[in-house]
Amino acid sequence: MSSPDRLAPPPPVYDRFTRSDRIQHLVMIASFLLLALTGLPQKFIYANNRYLDDLIDAMGGLEMVRVLHRWAATALMLVTVYHLLAVAHRVLVRRVSLSMLPRYQDVLDGLQAVRYNLGLAKERPRTDRYTWEEKVEYWSLVWGTVVMIATGFMLWNPVATARFMPGQWIPAAQVIHGGEALLAILAVLVWHFYSVHLRHFNRAMFTGLMTEEEMGHEHPLELERIKAGAAHPPQDPAALARRRKIFLPVSGVIALLLLAGIYWFVTFEQTAIATVPPPR
Amino acid sequence: MKHPPFAAPLLLVSALLLPGSAARAQECLDCHSQPGSSVSFKGGSSKDVTVDPKAWAESVHGSAGLSCTDCHAGHESYPHPEVKADSERDYTLNHYTTCEQCHDEQFKKQLDGVHMKVIASGNKKAAVCSDCHNPHVQKKITGEGGKLLPEGRLAVPRTCARCHAAIQAEYRQSVHGEALVDGNPDVPTCIDCHGVHNIPDPRTAEFRLQSPRICADCHTDRRKMAKYKLSTQVLRTYVADFHGSTVTLFQRRHPDQVTNKPVCYDCHGVHNIAGKNDPRKSLLVKANLLATCRKCHPDATENFPDSWLSHYIPTRDRAPAVYWARLAYQILIPSVVGGMVLFVASDFVRRQVDRRRRRLDHVEHV
Secondary structure (H helix, E strand, O other): OOOOOOOOOOOOEEEOOOOOHHHHHHHHHHHHHHHHHHHHHHEEEEEEEEHHHHHHHHHHHHHHHHHHHHHHHOOOOOHHHHHHHHHHHHHHOOOOOOOOOOOHHHHHHHHHHHHOOOOOOOOOOOOOOHHHHHHHHHHHHHHHHHHHHHHHHHHHHHHHHHHHOOOOOHHHHHHHHHHHHHHHHHHHHHHHHHHHHHHHOOOOOHEEEHHHHHHHHHHHHHHHHHHHOOOOOOOOOOHHHHHHHHHHHHHHHHHHHHHHHHHHHHHHOOOOOOOOOOOO | OOOOHHHHHHHHHHHHHOOOHHHHHHHHHHHOOOOOOOEEEOOOEEEEEEOOHHHHHHHHHOOOOHHHHHHHHOOOOOOOOOOOOHHHHHHHHHHHHHHHHHOOHHHHHHHHHHHHHHHHHOOOOOOOHHHHOOOOOOOOEEEEHHHHHHHHHHHHHHHHHOOOOHHHHHHHHHHHHHHHHHHOOOOOOOHHHHHHOOOOOOOOHHHHHHHHHHHHHHOOOOHHHHHHOOOOOOOHHHHHHHHHHHHHHHHOOOOOOOOOOHHHHHHHHOOOOOOOOOOOOOOOOOOHHHHHHHOOOOOOOOOOHHHHOOOOOOOOOOOOHHHHHHHHHHHHHHHHHHHHHHHHHHHHHHHHHHHHHHHHHHHHHH
C-alpha cells in the first residue's frame, strides 16, 4: 500500500453516502414533510387560523388529512425498519467502525465550537466522519421517531391501549405527540437547515459525494485517515461471505417480523377510525 | 251552515246598539257564544264554532279591542259566505296568513321554520301560528322588550307538547325540565335551544354541528353557572379534545358536513339530560360514562373513559400524566430550540467575522 509507485494523487471527490442512505433520506423527507403538513394543522385546529384551515381543505378535508397522516406514518415506520437492518448489516457483516455512536469527544467538540464562536478558543474542533452537530441531529431523529411511533400507536389504537395502560396516558400521548412534532419541526428548521443548507449547501446527501475542500472543512480527521489509507482496513473476503450468509436469512426473518408488527400496528383496531356510522 | 233561528234579528239589534270594533265582536258573540253553532266543510267534517266570551275578553286580542272581522274578513254580513275549505285543517292553512297583518316579523320568521318546510313537503299536520297561539284565548305572554313573562315560559313546553308529547315527557324528567316547573328562570325551555318561529330543523348536519354553541350559551355564562357550581370550561375543554376540534373545524368550514364525532347531546342526552348528581345517568359515575363511550367504541374497557378528561383542565391532581407531559414540552421546546438558535446565531456571526478577517488579510498581503 505504501510503495511509492502506488501513491497516486488523491481523488478529487470522496464517497460519503451510499445510494441506500440517499434513498432512505428521500423517503424520510417525503414522509416527514407529509407528516408535518397533515399533523400541524390538526394540532392547531383550536387556534382557528384561516390558513391552517385552508391547508386542511387543500389536502382533501380533515378526514382525508388523517388518512394521509397515517400513510405517511406507515412510510416512516417502513424506512425505520429498513434503516435498522441496514445498520445491522453495516455493523455485523461489514464490521465498519461505529462512527455514529456518541463519544465523550463529541461533548468536548461541541464545547470547543461554542467557545470558538465566542472567541474563547483559537480553533474549531477538528471533526471526524460524523461531526458532533450531525450526531445531535441523528440521535434527535432516532429519539423523536421512537417517541412518535410509541405515542402514535396509542392515538391510532386508543381502545386497545386502554386495555393495558391507564386511560389518561392517551391524552398524555396526544400532548407528547404534538409537542415532540413541534420540537422536531423547529429543530429541522433551525439546526438542519442552518448546518447543511444555509451555512454551506451540502449536497452530499443527494450526490453521495464530497469534494476534498469540503472534507477538509467538515471532516478533517476522516480525510487524514483516508489519506493515510486507514479508513477502510482490508477485510477477509471469505469471512465477509460467511457473515453475509448468516446475516441474510436472519435479517430476512427479522424483517418479516417487523413488517408483521407494522401491519399489526396499522390494523390493530377499527373503532377509532371507522367507529359507528354518523347519527341520522 | 247550521245556525240558530234567532241569528238574523240578534245581529240587527247588536249592530244598532253597539259602536266600534268591540261592538262588532259583541255582534258576533251574540251567536257564537251560543252552544250548538257549527260549520260544515266540503269534505264532510264539521267544527263547533262556539267562542267562550269570557276567554275572548281576557285574551290579548279581545282585551285589545280587536274585532272578529279583523281576522275573519268577509264575515261582516250574515249569512256568512260559503266555506270553501275541505276540512278544518284546510281552513286553518288557508287563513293563518291573516296573522301577518299585525305580526309581520314573527310571520316572516316562521316561513323559514321547520314546520313550514314540513307543510311544504306535504304533511299538513305541522304547526302554523294558530296551532301554538289560539287567537281566541291566547293571553299576553311577553312583557317589556318582548321578553317572555314567567307564565309564558312555563307554558312553552305545554304548547309544544300538543304535538311533541313524548319529547315533553322526557324533558319534564330532565334536570332542566324539573327546574322549570319549580319556577327556575335560568333553565332552558324548548324555544331557548330550538328557537321560536324560525325553528331550524334539528335533524340536519348543520344543526348537529352548531349545537355545542347552543349549550355553551348558558354553560359558559359564569354568572349563571356559579349559582349551580357548574364549570364554564365545558366548551373550551371540548374544543381542545379530538372530538370537539373535529366538530369545530367542520362547523366553521363545512357546516353541512356529516360526522360521527359526538356533540354535547350525544353523551349528555338530548331532552332527557340528567343532573350531575343523578346516579342513573350522571357521567360522573364511571359505569355510566363507560356505557356512553361504548355507544361509539363498542370494545371500550374499564380504563378507556379516562382517556377523556371529562371537561377538566389537567392539573397535578387530575390527569397528572397530561399535566406533566404538557409542562415537560413547555420547557423542552423553548430550551432546546432556543439553545439551537443561540448556537446557530453565534456560528453565523463568527463565520462572517472570519470571512471578513480573511479578506482583510488578503488585501494587506497584496
